[in-house]
Every structure is written in C-alpha cells, then in structure tokens.
Amino acid sequence: MIRHEWHSEISPPVTVEVGEMLRLAAGEDAEPGFPVMSLSDHTQKRTQHLLVWLLSDPRLQAGDDGPSLAAYMRLEWLTGADAGIAEATYVVHPAARSRGITTLLAEQIGPDLGLSNGDPQNPIHTLRIWALGNHPAAFRMALRFSNHGIAIADKRWQLLAPLRGTLPQLPDTVKVGDPTAGDHPMNALWRKAFRSPPLISALPLIVGDHDNPDAVLWIDGQAAEPTEYGPAARLIGPIASNGEACDEDLVVHDLLSAGMRVLLDDGHRVAALAVDPFNHPLVHHARCLGFVHDRTDVQYVVPVGRTQPGVMLDTGKPNEISF
Structure with missing residues (x-):
C-alpha cells in the first residue's frame, strides 16, 4: 500500500529523510546522466511537495520499521507569462523502483495530481513534466500517457x-x-x-x-x-x-x-x-x-480539470491504495 501527502513546507524531521533519499537517487542516477534533485535547488515562490510513503505489509511479521519514503515530487507554480501552469519534477527512491509506485500513485491521485481541486484563487490549467529519452521507462510511460490523452507540448534534442x-x-x-x-x-x-x-x-x-x-x-x-x-x-x-x-x-x-x-x-x-x-x-x-x-x-502536458479528479492539495490527509 502507498500513502501520499501534499505539503507547502516539509517539516525538519522529514526533510532529513527526503534529503537522504535524493542523495541516494543522485548516486544511482549519476551514471545514466539523469537530472539530480536537491532540497537546496532554487524553486518558484509557490512550491508544493508531494511525499509518497510505502506502507508496511500487514502480512509481514512484527518488527517492520513502518512507512518508508518511496517517492518525492516537487510542483512549482509558474508566474508571469506562464501563470496557470505548474511544473513537476519527480524521483522514486532507488530501492522502490520497478515496484509500480508511480502507477499506484497515478491511480490514486489522478493524472492531473488532484490539481482540479486546488486553490480557486490561484487556479492551475496545465501541468507540465519533462521525460528524458534515455530513461528505461520512457517507452512504457509514453504509451500510458498516450492512453490517457496526454499530449507532447515540446521536445528537445x-x-x-x-x-x-x-x-x-x-x-x-x-x-x-x-x-x-x-x-x-x-x-x-x-x-x-x-x-x-x-x-x-x-x-x-x-x-x-x-x-x-x-x-x-x-x-x-x-x-x-x-x-x-x-x-x-x-x-x-x-x-x-x-x-x-x-x-x-x-x-x-x-x-x-x-x-x-x-x-x-x-x-x-x-x-x-x-x-x-x-x-x-x-x-x-x-x-x-x-x-x-x-x-x-x-515535455508532456496534462490539462487540469479534464482528468479524473484526485485529492485537494495541501490538506495533508492521507489516502491509501493496495497493491
């Protein structure tokens, strides 16, 4: 099972865990040349953080360490000419890869990340995310995005x-x-x-x-x-x-x-x-x-409000889905 939570700010204890996960991911992704995320990156003034937790399996014996951080997404509200657009950056913990975490998250929260239920004072109409052509899941994700009607807006050679x-x-x-x-x-x-x-x-x-x-x-x-x-x-x-x-x-x-x-x-x-x-x-x-x-x-774009609605942003309320 997984649980996801939206936060405007990450609390100090969780910051340590997120930082450690990003450090491990950076080491894992250095050789293939994937982008590296850090909590010290410059971000837009309004940024949301999505934490995805892998929950303990009740079928296992006692002594399980409890929920562990499986993935992290940073969502930045753009301004100026790009107002109304949110840009996502996403990384999965190396130990949680190839376990269907992203598929479960998409089923739980919806392709538009629940933005259709976001802040009415600062509405978002489009979600953007870049996908690298050398990522091993690039072909599989392209097929899934196509099946959801998610289009390509831009490309870079x-x-x-x-x-x-x-x-x-x-x-x-x-x-x-x-x-x-x-x-x-x-x-x-x-x-x-x-x-x-x-x-x-x-x-x-x-x-x-x-x-x-x-x-x-x-x-x-x-x-x-x-x-x-x-x-x-x-x-x-x-x-x-x-x-x-x-x-x-x-x-x-x-x-x-x-x-x-x-x-x-x-x-x-x-x-x-x-x-x-x-x-x-x-x-x-x-x-x-x-x-x-x-x-x-x-670069893929998701039109917000035309996909299956998810949860309201920044509620901090957990939602769960089983494997």
Missing part, C-alpha cells in the same frame, strides 16, 4: 560533439564574460530564459557590447555528463537579448564554435548541447560543427 584540434580559434566577435558579475545584463538574460539564478560555474561567452550583449552562450565545464564518448561538458544557449533562443546564423555559429574551442582548450573531449528542433539555424550550425543526435527529451 540532446546533441553531442567530440572535440578535436581542428576547431578554429575564438572569433573576434566573441568576448569572455565574468560569471560572478552580479547584476550584469548577461545574468539577467539567464534569469529571464531559465527562471533560476545563474550558474556561478558557467562561463559566459558574449556577442555584442559587453554591457549590453546581443546574445550569450554559457559553458558548464563541471557538468561531466556521461556519454559513449566520455564525460561531456555542456553548452547552454545561446540566448538572445530578448531572453529567447538566438536564431541569427552568424551569431549562433560564432558562439557555438567559440564554446567548443574553450572546452577543447580546457581539456574537455566532448560537448553536449540541447536544441529546439525547430530552431533551424541552431540545428544547422550544430550539425556543421560536428554535433550528432544522442536522444530526444519530451
């Missing part, structure tokens, strides 16, 4: 490029920025594009005036993402001055080639890059520079 000595030197149009430059416009671009504080470890490359950049590409040399070619550093962007993905041919080419050159000079052998398949200039220049397709990640 994850590309890889082995780095070789034939790369050109940094173009004159590209300048290296300071990642610790506080309220610099390039950091404002990051916040606008990714809704999070800039990565201090990410080195920015700038096209245009240093204090008023036309576009920025960031280099995360600490990513060390596992790939068939070896650990990959990640290129992030490029982002134009309006906070959207840059699609100017010359700017895209110069920033990508400069980012690859910096990584090569720093001793990296593989570059990773996420691209929107419909950003034709970015796709074209990435291919010309040697990037190849590694996987496709997709």
